[in-house]
Amino acid sequence: MTAPTTSFVTHLECSETGEHYPAGVLHGLSRAGAPLLVRYDLGALAKAVTKVDVAARPPDMWRYREFLPLSPDIEPVSLGETMTPLVRVPTVEKRLGMEDILVKDEGRLPTGSFKSRGMSVAVSMAKAFGVKRIAIPTAGNAGAGLAAYASRAGIESFVFTPADTPDVTASEIAFHGAKAWRVDGLVGDCAAIVAGGAEEMGWFDLTTLKEPYRVEGKKTMGLEIAEQFSWRLPDVIFFPTGGGVCLIAMWKVFRELEEIGWIDGPLPRMVAVQSTGCGPIVRAFEAGEREVTEPWENVTTRIHGVRVPDPIGGRLVLDVLYESNGFGTAVDDDAVTEARARICAEEGFHMCPEGAACVVALEMERASGRIKADDRVVLFNTASGLKSPMPPMNRRLPSGRAVDYSVL
Ligand SMILES: Cc1ncc(COP(=O)(O)O)c(C=O)c1O
Numbered sequence: 001m002t003a004p005t006t007s008f009v010t011h012l013e014c015s016e017t018g019e020h021y022p023a024g025v026l027h028g029l030s031r032a033g034a035p036l037l038v039r040y041d042l043g044a045l046a047k048a049v050t051k052v053d054v055a056a057r058p059p060d061m062w063r064y065r066e067f068l069p070l071s072p073d074i075e076p077v078s079l080g081e082t083m084t085p086l087v088r089v090p091t092v093e094k095r096l097g098m099e100d101i102l103v104k105d106e107g108r109l110p111t112g113s114f115k116s117r118g119m120s121v122a123v124s125m126a127k128a129f130g131v132k133r134i135a136i137p138t139a140g141n142a143g144a145g146l147a148a149y150a151s152r153a154g155i156e157s158f159v160f161t162p163a164d165t166p167d168v169t170a171s172e173i174a175f176h177g178a179k180a181w182r183v184d185g186l187v188g189d190c191a192a193i194v195a196g197g198a199e200e201m202g203w204f205d206l207t208t209l210k211e212p213y214r215v216e217g218k219k220t221m222g223l224e225i226a227e228q229f230s231w232r233l234p235d236v237i238f239f240p241t242g243g244g245v246c247l248i249a250m251w252k253v254f255r256e257l258e259e260i261g262w263i264d265g266p267l268p269r270m271v272a273v274q275s276t277g278c279g280p281i282v283r284a285f286e287a288g289e290r291e292v293t294e295p296w297e298n299v300t301t302r303i304h305g306v307r308v309p310d311p312i313g314g315r316l317v318l319d320v321l322y323e324s325n326g327f328g329t330a331v332d333d334d335a336v337t338e339a340r341a342r343i344c345a346e347e348g349f350h351m352c353p354e355g356a357a358c359v360v361a362l363e364m365e366r367a368s369g370r371i372k373a374d375d376r377v378v379l380f381n382t383a384s385g386l387k388s389p390m391p392p393m394n395r396r397l398p399s400g401r402a403v404d405y406s407v408l
Helices: 042-048 051-055 061-067 090-096 115-128 141-153 167-175 187-201 213-228 245-259 280-286 314-323 333-347 353-368
Strands: 009-014 020-022 036-040 086-088 101-105 133-137 156-162 179-183 236-240 269-275 327-331 377-381
Touching: 036 213, 042 061, 051 213, 061 213, 090 101, 090 333, 090 353, 101 213, 101 353, 115 141, 115 213, 133 141, 133 187, 141 156, 141 167, 156 167, 156 187, 167 179, 179 187, 213 245, 236 245, 236 353, 245 269, 245 314, 269 280, 269 314, 269 353, 280 314, 280 327, 327 333, 327 353, 333 353, 353 377
Parallel strands: 101 377, 133 156, 156 179, 236 269, 236 377, 269 327
Antiparallel strands: 009 020, 009 036, 086 101
């Protein structure tokens, strides 16, 4: 299948061998079985658009259109991907003696998570290539994103999630019209079903990093941060890391921005936040390894977004940590549950567990000294807190009777 002529995309490149692949053709992994990365003519791009042009455009992710792979004649499959705000967390700042902690709240996006950025671009491209059926294995949020954007595009979608995916997300996926299945197992078991069905079902496999365009959509997180910080980046970025696409994507676009001279000053240190109950990237980083050689055996974490025992892009994520002088850090589930409840009640900011994991990681690393009091830090809240279970609330009052206000 071929797509209309590309805009600034020159080619795609195997992230392992550097082999080139033509743009304008539907791709999965490279011949070496590695993710493909999209490359642009950055010189031409820089001549075509300025920061001032971008600033004058509507406040959504399509203001960065030149950095995305859609050619001008492709209409984006869009549900209104608004720019997301940077929210202060004053009680956290006070506890840590810091003055500059901002949380990028991705819960404001369609389907309530950052996944819509990648899905909007990937589904737009798939539609342009004439894809009629897509399948995905997912911890949940990516499936919700795919289901929504596929319905919007008139594409059939099949979504496979681990059996214990939160009910609200599992229902959301089906409610958006996907053929949704809970699988007794982890996301790797879901991925095996997608890979195994490719021939018989004829679906396009949208597994994390198995196609090249979700990364491109997620670059818009890095572009927004750069613009929101007036093109001087923060010192450190914490991201809750499962497959690691977002770290890869943000680093990719920071490099692209550096190459065209849009960024003043150094690039941030990138921090991968995982769990003590599933932390293959942190373990590999601490061992000084270049890739994840051993899958995490005993997955116990309840933080769904980071439950990826064998990330396909492990090497690329580790490259980002080493190149950026960042690190990986693993948090405890109970500390995350406590932090989420505390921040929700004390600050009115309802984070998802993955976002709260970043707060716990920052608290740990401030104590360890890896983060300094005057560091300018961005944490990611990757989804709306409303998508994850909350403690039940069962207090009742009878109506029509005198109320004993002293017990309220
Ligand atoms: C809420 C949430 N946060 C973080 C992640 C991890 O993102 P990535 O796979 O890009 O590392 C996920 C992935 O499912 C998620 O749903």
